[in-house]
Amino acid sequence: MSGPGRPEVRSAWLLLAPMLVVLALVAGWPLLRTVWFGFTDARLGGAGSFVGFDNYLANYDGEWFGVLADRLWWQSVRNTLWFTVVSVSIETVLGMVVALVLDAAFRGRGLVRAVILIPWAIPTVVSARMWNWMLHDQFGILNDALLRLGLISSPIAWTADPDTALWAVVIVDVWKTTPFMALLILAGLQMLPREIFEAARIDGAGPLTVFFRVTLPLIRQVVMVAMIFRALDALRVFDLIYVLTANSAATMSMSVYARLQLIDFQEAGIGSAAATLIFVVVSVLTVLYIALGRVRLGERPW
Amino acid sequence: MVRRLLGRLGLWLLVAAIVVFAVFPFYYAIVTSFRSGSELFTVAYLPDRLDFDNYAAVFRNQPFGRNILNSIAVAAVVVALSLFLGFTAAYALGRIRFRGRSPLLLACLAVSMFPHVAVLSGLFELIRTLGLYNTLPGLVLANLVLTLPFTVWMLTTFMRELPRELEEAALVDGATPWVILWRIFLPMMAPAAVTTGLLAFVVAWNEFLFALTFTLSNEMRTVPVAIALMSGATGYELPWGNIMAASVVVTVPIVLLVLVFQRRIVAGLTAGAVKG
Incomplete structure (x- = not known):
């Protein structure tokens, strides 16, 4: 049989x-x-010949060439990792707060749940442009509001200043993807049996104790899975950064770097080598996370 | 009593903060889209006028109507293809036991999460070789990378939830898997297909990297690329009124879709996330 x-x-x-x-x-x-292209000297749209690891790292006359010798590549790696850690952390904490609020019973809960889906549904390019306008250094509403409230004394060039540019990217990403995080955590919360919370309250546990001792351990698995999918999404970030800050080095992500080499510089070999490196880096990080976090990848949240 | 009241007040304040945070950028885009010229140099917190000049300009200055049709056509074909291919595959993965099933599902998961830039140069070559550069079929092909693996995964999840007795009775009657698939499972899977199709549509509608790289002319662009590349007459000062009008035009249908299908979308987003 x-x-x-x-x-x-x-x-x-x-x-x-x-x-x-x-x-x-x-x-x-x-x-x-x-x-394969990563091991050739191909230009965009043409076949190249095999050059071994030259696109990765090569030494000619005592000078180093290749992606691994490019300071811009390493900056894009740092930017991407920093962006991933900071944005996913903030999104997890905020997502948890939103989920806990939406888990409480109040009138209009369905409507609020629908409303927070709006940032998720707006195309990334459109949200980047909306925020570009709100973050505008001269006419932006954010600077205007902060000036009126007396929180800043002069306008901030959010997307142009290297000190704030990556934070601007984080702000927009948090706005756009916290709903996803919140809905996943909310789904996890709603699976929990209510009796557990009753029992904890009867035992005299305060709300904070209940959250850290009862709720959090029970939804750990859901949160870990949601975090890995958000992190994988953040590691390949392209649209948001490309539209918000163009090809600025201060915010360049690994994907933006690879496309810059590949399309703008027509260096198919270098660009493909960078793309291959991204693939390897992301794969290694994923395996490490799953192994160290003991995450069970049973089903996939979308 | 006072504590209860305070708790209630705090809850409502949090709810209000969440709602304002979620909708404000969209609200501000609408307010801006009705203002033009030097008005944009002052900040308006409340709508101060109703003027559709920017909306007319968006369609006058570039083939924006064509861009919208491109996006709809690409997304519709991508959704149809993904659902068809995903449905047959999900039946095999969800209802038939065979060796290699789990690795295949994991491969689908891996493809849906890997960085898209990793296939960019290979896809570029493929699309050029097939003569599909700067065409909509080329974009359909590229979009399948994004939608197909997750369609397979989601439909498989839904397919597994259906009771085992369904095909057992049909098998006894001597029906082939093909017949079981189309006669028995297709009707039962309609709600799941709507949910999956909606999510696939949103993904294809929002796709930017491939559309930016594989098209060249204004007429072939999809909406995200058109909006991202929108620039002013001088190329020095961006036409913010126009950009916001274009953003509102493409966002309103999506917002309506989300509000109408809210339950289905949430069910799809969280499908399987909290089980097992």
Whole structure:
């Protein structure tokens, strides 16, 4: 009944075939080609010849070349990691607060839940431009409000000043993706049996004790899974930074760096080497996180 | 009693803060879209006029109507293809036991989460070789990278929740998997397909990296690229009124969609997240 030649198994592979062929064509093959281009001196749109690891690191006449010798690459790695850690941390804390609020019973809860979906649904490019306008150094509403409240004495060039540019990116990302975090955590909260909280309250535990001793341990798994998906999304950030601050070095992410080399400089070899490095870095970080955090990747939250 | 009242007050303040934080940028875009010229050099917290000049300018200065149609066409075809391919695959992954099932599901998960820039040069070459550079079919092809793996994953999750007896009775009657798939599972999966399709539509509608890289002319751009590349006549001062009008035009339908299908979208976003 369960041999490999079972007709059922054969039809399973037949049913899978169209999807697998398409996925191999649009994801598998292009990924392999990208890795290959990384080992060639190809220009954009042309075939190149094999150059080994020269695109990664090479030494000619005592001078170092390649992605790994490029200070801009390392800055983009630092920017991306900093952005990922800071934005995902803030989103997790805020998402938790929003989820706890939405878990309480009040009139209009359904409407509020719908309203917080708006930032999630607005295209990233559009939200970047909306915030670009709000963060405008001369005519922006944020500077105007802060000046009126007396919190700052002169306008801040949010997206142009290297000291604040990456924070501007974080602000927009937090605005856009906290709803996702909150909804996932809320779904986790609503799975918990109410009796546990009753019991804790009868035992005389305060709200904070209940949260840290009862709620948090019970939803840890949900939070960890939500965090990894947010982190993977943050590690590949492109749209937001490209539109908010263009190709500025102060905010350049790894994806922006790779596309800059690949398309703007037409350096298919260098760009593909950088893209391959991103793929490797993200894979390694993911495996580490899953192993160290003991996350069970059963199902996928979207 | 006083403590209860204070708690209630605090809750409402938090709710108000959350709502203001979520909708303010959109509200401010609407306010700005009705103002033009030197009015934009002063900040307006409340709507002070109703003027559709910016909206007319958006459609006059660039083929924005065409861009919207491009986005709708690409997203619609991508959703249809993803649902068809995803549905047959999800039946195999969700209802038939065979070796290699878990690795396949994990591969889908990996593809949906990997950095898209990793396939950029390979896809560029593929699209050029197929003669699809600067065409909508090229964008459809590229968008499948984003939507197909998660469609498969989500439909598989939904497919597993259906009772086992469904196909057992049909199998006894001698029906083939193909018949079971289309006659029995398709009707039952309609709600799941709507949820999955909605999420896939939002993903394809928002896609930027591929649309930016694989199109060249204004006429072939999708909405996100058109808005990102919108610049002024002098190229020095950005036409903020126009940009905000364009942003409002493309955001209103999405906001309506979200408000109408709120329950389905939340169900889709959290599908399987809290089980197992």
